[in-house]
Amino acid sequence: MKAVHFGAGNIGRGFIGLLLSQAGYKVCFVDVNEAFVSQLQERKEYPVTLASEGQETVVVKNVTALSSVTHAEEVAAAIAEADLVTTAVGVTILKHIAGVVAEGIRRRVAVSSAPLHVIACENAIGGSAQLKELVYAKLDGESCAKAEASVAFPNAAVDRIVPLQQHEDILKVVVEPFYEWVIDSSQMIPGYVPVEGVHYVDNLEPYIERKLFTVNTGHCSAAYLGYLRGYETIQQAMADEALTAQVREVLEETGAVLIQKHGFDEAQHSRYIDKILERFRNPALTDEVSRVGRSPLRKLSPNDRLVSPAMQAYNRGLGYTALTRSMAGALLFDVKDDPEALELQAAVAELGTEAAVTKYTGIAADHAVHQSVMKEYAKLK
Numbered sequence: 001m002k003a004v005h006f007g008a009g010n011i012g013r014g015f016i017g018l019l020l021s022q023a024g025y026k027v028c029f030v031d032v033n034e035a036f037v038s039q040l041q042e043r044k045e046y047p048v049t050l051a052s053e054g055q056e057t058v059v060v061k062n063v064t065a066l067s068s069v070t071h072a073e074e075v076a077a078a079i080a081e082a083d084l085v086t087t088a089v090g091v092t093i094l095k096h097i098a099g100v101v102a103e104g105i106r107r108r109v110a111v112s113s114a115p116l117h118v119i120a121c122e123n124a125i126g127g128s129a130q131l132k133e134l135v136y137a138k139l140d141g142e143s144c145a146k147a148e149a150s151v152a153f154p155n156a157a158v159d160r161i162v163p164l165q166q167h168e169d170i171l172k173v174v175v176e177p178f179y180e181w182v183i184d185s186s187q188m189i190p191g192y193v194p195v196e197g198v199h200y201v202d203n204l205e206p207y208i209e210r211k212l213f214t215v216n217t218g219h220c221s222a223a224y225l226g227y228l229r230g231y232e233t234i235q236q237a238m239a240d241e242a243l244t245a246q247v248r249e250v251l252e253e254t255g256a257v258l259i260q261k262h263g264f265d266e267a268q269h270s271r272y273i274d275k276i277l278e279r280f281r282n283p284a285l286t287d288e289v290s291r292v293g294r295s296p297l298r299k300l301s302p303n304d305r306l307v308s309p310a311m312q313a314y315n316r317g318l319g320y321t322a323l324t325r326s327m328a329g330a331l332l333f334d335v336k337d338d339p340e341a342l343e344l345q346a347a348v349a350e351l352g353t354e355a356a357v358t359k360y361t362g363i364a365a366d367h368a369v370h371q372s373v374m375k376e377y378a379k380l381k
């Protein structure tokens with residue numbers, strides 16, 4: 001079985017590539033990073049170390065790589081022959097890979113009706129659906145019609161904390177032991193071969209919302225509040241009890257929405273929150289606040305981890321103050337080498353905070369959630 005995976009970065013190597021290789025796939029990574037590509041081509045393997053007491057290392061074998069810059073032709077040919085295409089490039093990068101994915105699908109459906117699944121493993125609601133739209137916009141009508149019958153884009157949720165890596169071996173990746181990959185089986189082509197370790201569900205919404213609005217909402221809250229207190233890592237931030245209490249408050253707000261909306265058991269959800277806070281604290285990881293808070297405009301966008309649960313809480317008559325404190329924290333995330341943080345700071349300076357909040361969150365200035373963001377911003381500033 002052959003898989004083409006876009007993004008040989010942290011989650012690509014440390015999670016998706018690892019699981020697919022263990023499930024018997026020959027994995028071809030596609031990346032813009034020439035160093036990753038040449039090392040993977042040459043060595044055809046790389047090590048993944050678990051950030052746990054035993055520090056167990058697994059060598060991921062049977063892999064290779066292509067450059068999305070210089071090997072576009074070969075990437076399209078590989079997609080035409082693959083059983084699975086996955087991505088972990090960042091949701092805002094999907095538009096840059098859509099062209100080559102479309103070309104691969106065009107070539108494939110012209111000669112074959114063998115099933116292909118294309119799965120975006122990004123932190124976003126409906127990531128694969130977004131990729132499908134981008135790909136279809138680049139496909140001719142006849143190929144689209146054929147693709148409808150043999151190519152599926154099931155949405156997915158992926159969870160494993162993989163921090164920035166700094167090792168002598170650039171392919172080495174240290175990951176937390178926990179992982180969860182959930183795929184919407186209702187969007188898959190019947191008769192698919194399950195990948196070992198993947199959880200297939202017929203309704204993804206509760207899973208993706210629970211993951212994004214707990215792990216990622218809590219994580220970015222720790223990052224933004226931690227940044228304001230001068231912490232460099234999530235582990236440092238989580239050692240601050242007052243800060244951890246604020247992160248827990250946020251997760252109680254998102255938890256109330258999730259419990260009401262999806263009928264989760266309250267006690268079980270509370271244990272889920274505890275486990276996540278424990279994962280953030282993992283002393284065997286060093287996870288930088290700058291990574292976890294990265295791309296604040298994406299994180300402040302209407303369907304993402306802060307605004308969506310805050311608006312859902314508002315609409316259900318539930319609390320959202322702690323969520324708006326995290327949103328205010330995002331507005332103050334002034335990390336110089338993060339292009340989105342720079343854009344946000346420039347917008348705040350040029351338009352004023354009130355208009356910048358509306359511009360990026362989509363929330364009108366007279367809305368109660370917007371007013372709460374402004375109130376929390378004044379307190380944090």
Ligand SMILES: NC(=O)c1ccc[n+]([C@@H]2O[C@H](COP(=O)([O-])OP(=O)(O)OC[C@H]3O[C@@H](n4cnc5c(N)ncnc54)[C@H](O)[C@@H]3O)[C@@H](O)[C@H]2O)c1
Binds near residue numbers: 006010012161
């Ligand atoms: N790291 C985590 O803990 C984690 C966990 C779950 C989900 N995710 C999600 O996975 C995705 C990737 O995150 P990451 O932490 O691995 O980031 P990363 O920066 O380590 O990896 C992204 C990779 O994509 C590559 N890339 C960029 N543009 C490309 C292009 N046009 N074609 C091919 N490759 C390209 C980059 O060179 C990089 O190697 C994000 O959506 C993130 O939200 C991350």
Ligand SMILES: O=P(O)(O)OC[C@@H](O)[C@@H](O)[C@H](O)[C@H](O)CO
Binds near residue numbers: 160215216294295
């Ligand atoms: O990748 P982002 O920027 O969407 O979010 C940063 C972290 O919260 C994220 O990468 C987590 O480590 C991951 O989602 C855990 O599963």
